[in-house]
């Protein structure tokens with residue numbers, strides 16, 4: 001399917017690895033010009049080069065912490081007028097809620113709620129003026145279903161979701177959409193770290209914990225960044241102009257809900 005976004009400019013935050021990279025790869029396949037991001041410069045450069053050589057896309061690498069004002073300035077300097085913004089960031093570390101002090105809670109809210117809102121504020125005016133914009137936020141299944149040790153992640157991302165539910169309707173008349181993709185258990189470095197944490201808690205091997213978790217998913221396996229990225233690219237496409245303010249679970253059926 002031609003997604004109709006060849007030549008569009010996209011900022012994909014936190015995209016040197018994992019789900020962000022999956023989104024960047026799929027947008028490059030669709031012909032977008034990319035700005036990709038991560039904190040570790042060598043990893044980011046290697047990803048940029050891999051995407052360029054595989055797809056021929058223009059890829060600018062911005063090594064920066066997206067949660068900071070300087071990091072956001074650097075991203076926007078590299079692409080002042082994006083047509084597409086994919087908001088992504090690291091998630092808070094797994095921790096029992098009793099162990100979270102005030103600073104940890106503020107950091108989590110900045111990371112997963114304030115940062116995407118700030119970036120949307122910075123780019124939405126231009127998108128509205130050009131009558132085209134696609135904003136996708138990578139949130140989490142934890143918005144729908146609690147995950148042990150990730151209460152801060154759930155709370156901050158649910159806050160983002162509710163905040164943008166109104167904003168998405170406000171800007172819809174100007175051809176700008178905002179949607180959220182909720183990853184379930186996608187096979188990335190972060191998932192593997194969570195499996196290690198779960199194995200330690202249960203006193204079993206990481207292999208046994210991975211197998212236990214995969215068996216709980218109706219599809220019977222973890223998801224992968226490629227299938228996640230393809231949904232993101234579709235939501236950024238010309239075909240998705242009638243989809244806004246929605247939450248798309250990519251979870252292999254893990255959350256047993258009818259709606």
Ligand SMILES: NC(=O)c1ccc[n+]([C@@H]2O[C@H](COP(=O)([O-])OP(=O)(O)OC[C@H]3O[C@@H](n4cnc5c(N)ncnc54)[C@H](OP(=O)(O)O)[C@@H]3O)[C@@H](O)[C@H]2O)c1
Nearest residue numbers: 014016017018019038039040066090091140186188189190
């Ligand atoms: N994988 C899953 O199953 C799953 C499930 C639910 C929710 N999520 C959420 O989805 C998001 C992506 O997860 P993932 O599995 O793709 O994680 P990942 O494999 O750990 O990759 C994270 C990416 O974000 C970058 N990054 C992290 N913090 C950053 C920062 N402050 N500024 C800029 N870049 C940053 C990392 O690069 P550097 O480390 O070099 O900065 C890396 O490229 C996370 O918020 C995660 O909590 C994932």
